[in-house]
Amino acid sequence: MTTSHPALEPRYFARMAAALGDKARVLEHVRSGHVIDAGAGGGELAAMLARLPGVDVTALDLAEESLARLRDDGTFAVQQRELGADRDPLTARPASTIVFSAVLHEVYSYATAPWAAHERALAQARATLAPGGVVIIRDGVMPERPDEPAELHGRDDALVERYLALSPFAASETRLERTRPGVWSGTRHAVSEALCTLTWGAASLPREALERFELATLDGYATLLGRAGLRVIHREATTQPGYREHLDAAGWSADGPDGPWFPPTTGLWVALVD
Structure with a gap:
């Protein structure tokens, strides 16, 4: 169950497009085959993924404003799907890679039971992955020693x-x-x-x-993934260019x-x- 999600306005999509350079960090970890961009927003990352060799992309989103933009692109498949609503696979076709870019904190933030919704979203990803597939999460990270x-x-x-x-x-x-x-x-x-x-x-x-925006520290999020049956093979924390300036x-x-x-x-x- 989720709470009301505010309407997505042009400023939101412009902001997501402006972060595309930082989103490109996910590309080196993508595995060839069926790639899912879960919570694809305006579609900029999905289009970038679709240009990778040996990849075909399915973009998922719930918001009608996003779906309209995604369908205009034409370089990837589009499906309407709510993240964290259940534990079923995200798509009928297994995936080699599932990308959650700045979306799992939204699953948490707009749910009436935040951690349960977040856990279900990870279960959806686990149920969708083909053998040898990976989940890539790009999202907010708490600073070390967050309680100081x-x-x-x-x-x-x-x-x-x-x-x-x-x-x-x-x-x-x-x-x-x-x-x-x-x-x-x-x-x-x-x-x-x-x-x-x-x-x-x-x-x-x-x-x-x-x-x-920040659900856990770098290692703390790895622990959350471990509880969901997902083993972290790479982790890094960065300050997105332009924030500090x-x-x-x-x-x-x-x-x-x-x-x-x-x-x-x-x-x-x-x-x-x-």
Whole structure:
């Protein structure tokens, strides 16, 4: 069961297209055969996957706005499918590779039972994989030592207050409290979540504030995959190009007991059926 998902507007698709360079990191891990782009959005990554030799692609999405864009491309098959709704295979045809790019945190964020929905999405992937196939997950990653204290510094307290008022997670996992003008205290996870959300600006806040972007640390997510019967064979955490520069220009930064720091924004995990 999922909660209401906000309508996808042109700004959302433009933002996803702008991240295409970082999404290209998944390509070296793709295996030839039937490749599924699960939660394909505007289709930019699916089109990139479809250009790989020996690959044919099925793009999956639930939103009508996304499906209309996907069907316009014509270089890959398109199916409407809800992620995390059940444990059945994502497609009738087994897959050599399943890509979840910045979508599993949405499965979590909009579900009435978040972890159960996330676990079902992984079960769907496991049920779909052909022997020797892989799941590739590109999504938010918590900073190491996520529970340690940290501070968010900025010059727009009203924007932080609006973010906290909109976020369904701010009362617990991502709580921040203002200690003085322009300074908000919380955990490293809470500060990192705020930075990853505030970078999109006030116009995108009504959507972005509803989502929890970071579900686990690099190793913690590998543990989640292990519980789902998926063995991680590659993992890496990076800071997506442009994040830090954009936030620095807007006056946002992070501090902690050891001094200024900036969190990784994106994790990449590649896993086999165990």
